[in-house]
Amino acid sequence: EAGVAQSPRYKIIEKRQSVAFWCNPISGHATLYWYQQILGQGPKLLIQFQNNGVVDDSQLPKDRFSAERLKGVDSTLKIQPAKLEDSAVYLCASSFTGTANEAFFGQGTRLTVV
């Protein structure tokens, strides 16, 4: 079974530039999460999709971050413009609908903003 695919694995950009991350979840998983993991901290939920609808985006800095999930499958997370404090690993995860289902994580994209 293919896992959650994320790209790119690494990205270095200058502050004020824009960047986009892509995630392909496991086939059949209706729930998709984007997390931000700053070095030394736990993953922080940015946005959660159920199919192509947003369930929760209360922690997403909407002035600079945006995310979409077209056709309820792949998802992209964009930052524009990036700030130094956005340097982190961005993790995508997916699961079957409902609670208590295991979330499967991709390897993440490590973003460095200089």
Added chain:
Amino acid sequence: AQSVTQLGSHVSVSEGALVLLRCNYSSSVPPYLFWYVQYPNQGLQLLLKYTTGATLVKGINGFEAEFKKSETSFHLTKPSAHMSDAAEYFCAVQMDSSYKLIFGSGTRLLVRP
């Protein structure tokens, strides 16, 4: 809103010793509880989860955790640490009213030879 507290950002044990990683949650109703492990430069992997029923849950790699409602805790244990257990461990909660999966700050486990 629910939250998760992991006591101890770093725990160091000798190989063969007991591993105990602490997790407490705050919620008015019992949530679903999870432990995930993260190896360097990898995503997170599920170790075990508690949903309902038996409060002692067994997971992969010899780990287990016990849900204690009276203490709002879900501590992770392993009787004998192995060098390969060195990793970061995250406790997480999920409420029945939503699918939000909220993580604690993590505990890094170091295993000394």
